[in-house]
Amino acid sequence: DSGVTQTPKHLITATGQRVTLRCSPRSGDLSVYWYQQSLDQGLQFLIQYYNGEERAKGNILERFSAQQFPDLHSELNLSSLELGDSALYFCASSPSGGANTEAFFGQGTRLTVV
Amino acid sequence: AQKVTQAQTEISVVEKEDVTLDCVYETRDTTYYLFWYKQPPSGELVFLIRRNSFDEQNEISGRYSWNFQKSTSSFNFTITASQVVDSAVYFCALSEPSNTGNQFYFGTGTSLTVIP
Numbered sequence: 001d002s003g004v005t006q007t008p009k010h011l012i013t014a015t016g017q018r019v020t021l022r023c024s025p026r027s028g029d030l031s032v033y034w035y036q037q038s039l040d041q042g043l044q045f046l047i048q049y050y051n052g053e054e055r056a057k058g059n060i061l062e063r064f065s066a067q068q069f070p071d072l073h074s075e076l077n078l079s080s081l082e083l084g085d086s087a088l089y090f091c092a093s094s095p096s097g098g099a100n101t102e103a104f105f106g107q108g109t110r111l112t113v114v
Numbered sequence: 115a116q117k118v119t120q121a122q123t124e125i126s127v128v129e130k131e132d133v134t135l136d137c138v139y140e141t142r143d144t145t146y147y148l149f150w151y152k153q154p155p156s157g158e159l160v161f162l163i164r165r166n167s168f169d170e171q172n173e174i175s176g177r178y179s180w181n182f183q184k185s186t187s188s189f190n191f192t193i194t195a196s197q198v199v200d201s202a203v204y205f206c207a208l209s210e211p212s213n214t215g216n217q218f219y220f221g222t223g224t225s226l227t228v229i230p
Contacts, residue, residue, distance in 0.1 A: 002158065033217070043205065043220040056215025090159060099147050099209035099216045100166065105159035 003027065006091050006106035014114055018079040021109045023091030025072055029104075031055070031097025032074040034066055037108070038087040049074055050097040081113045117141065118208050120221035127196050128229050135191040135224045137206030143167075148182065148189045149207040149218065159205070165189060196228045 003026035013019055025032050034046040045058035049068035060066075063081075068074040078085060088110050092103035119138045127133045139148065150162040163173065165182050173180045177194045193200050203225045207218040 002160070031216075042222045045217040045219075048215045048217060050215070054215075056212070056217050058217055088157065092159075097216055099211045100164075102149055102161045102164045103218065104161060105151075107156075107158045110157075 002104040004093050004106035006109050010110050012112045017081050021076040023074045025093030029093035029095050031094050033092040034076050035090040036087045086113045117219040118221035120224050122224045124225045126227045130195050132194050137189045139208045143210045147209045151205045152202045154202040198228050201228045
């Protein structure tokens with residue numbers, strides 16, 4: 001158990017809908033990362049937060065948004081969902097969010113868009 | 115350009131065989147960090163090791179060992195006496211210091227199947 005909690009574990013929704021994925025980082029970790037894992041794209045970095053502030057942005061679509069709250073939990077919002085958004089979404093956390101620190105990943109949320 | 119290349123897509127070995135998973139990286143930074151993660155069939159990503167670019171010592175942890183060679187930009191992972199529980203997808207990753215946040219660049223992964 002990495003200490004990173006993601007909910008829900010599974011989500012099935014229809015195209016055009018909006019969903020929210022939630023992540024609670026490990027106790028004491030200030031930085032949160034979001035990654036998308038799909039069969040054809042591999043592990044794609046979406047966004048990083050540190051202590052409530054956005055720090056780095058990757059290939060995150062405009063339909064997607066995220067935030068980190070004062071209690072350090074984070075949410076990833078996906079809207080106008082398309083079939084191609086079906087993937088495993090991971091949240092990871094690390095103490096400082098620096099390059100020299102490993103991140104610990106949650107179990108992921110498997111999103112299926114039908 | 116791909117920063118991390120794992121050329122081996124799938125490997126199958128018989129239990130107790132040794133297996134090496136290759137990882138080649140690309141960076142212009144002199145300071146960088148390399149990682150290996152394991153993704154078992156259950157799906158979570160499990161951290162295995164972090165290596166700093168300024169430390170080229172090889173590392174051994176039980177049946178696992180890592181060979182870091184800056185000259186060839188490689189960070190290979192060897193499992194000795196493989197076991198069925200080693201069956202998983204293994205990812206190599208790179209991170210580079212930045213003033214604008216951090217991300218891990220992952221390779222495409224190597225799927226290892228250990229046959230009993």
